[in-house]
Amino acid sequence: MLPRRLLAAAIPLLILLPAPALARPWMGITPGQSTLADVVTRFGEPSTRGALEGRTALVYRDEQAITGTRQAQFLVGKDGKVAEINVFPASPLEKDAVLGTYGKDPARTFTDDFRTVWQYRSVGVMVFFGKDGTVEAIRFQPTAAPAAAPAAPPAAASH
Numbered sequence: 719m720l721p722r723r724l725l726a727a728a729i730p731l732l733i734l735l736p737a738p739a740l741a742r743p744w745m746g747i748t749p750g751q752s753t754l755a756d757v758v759t760r761f762g763e764p765s766t767r768g769a770l771e772g773r774t775a776l777v778y779r780d781e782q783a784i785t786g787t788r789q790a791q792f793l794v795g796k797d798g799k800v801a802e803i804n805v806f807p808a809s810p811l812e813k814d815a816v817l818g819t820y821g822k823d824p825a826r827t828f829t830d831d832f833r834t835v836w837q838y839r840s841v842g843v844m845v846f847f848g849k850d851g852t853v854e855a856i857r858f859q860p861t862a863a864p865a866a867a868p869a870a871p872p873a874a875a876s877h
Contacts, residue, residue, distance in 0.1 A: 741860045742820075742841040744803050745784065747792065749842060750860035754794045764792075773801060779874070783808070789874045803858040804872040811853035816845050846872070 741749040746760055757776055758764075761784060764776040770793060779789040791804040816824075816836065820843055824836035833854070834847040842861045848854040855872050 742838075742843050742858055744805060744856075744858045747800055747803060749800050749803060749858050752800045753798050754792075754800070755798075757792045757794075757800060761790075772796075791872065801859065805856045805858070806872075806874045807853055807856070813847070813851065816853060820845070 741751070743749075743752075746752075747757055754774060754776065761778055762782065765779045765782040766775070766777040768775050768777075770791075773796075774794040776792040776794065777789065778784050778787070778791075784790045786808055787805055788808045789806040791802075792800050793802040793804075795801040820836075820838045820841070824838050824845070827835050827837065829835060829846070833849060834851075836845040836847075838844070839861060842859045844857040844859075845853055846855045846857070855874075857872060
């Protein structure tokens, strides 16, 4: 058993340690933890594999589209871990569905072209809405990632 003085001195030091980044997993893949190999094991070979913003991009679309999506992008950092997942739903999702899934109190912001973005910082989720008010894309990333909305929503890769 630690003496009380030692325990009292240790508690402030524990508070200073960095907390692990929390990220909401998507389809069994957790940003910041899952690897490129985990993605390929789970979903098979992607439709496209290439480089994007200094990361490896695994894109699943067309015949390889993941159920419920028209496209999913997994961006993998140099450390081999998934840094970001961008999901483009196959059918329209309304704002009420987002609120029911992620919570009723998102931080709200806009892209440079004035499209709505909802941020759920505590779980690393950003929801991008199209001009028609339905979900255009959902981004999953570790909470340690920057919280500011990007200039534009992620773009679905074209055929």
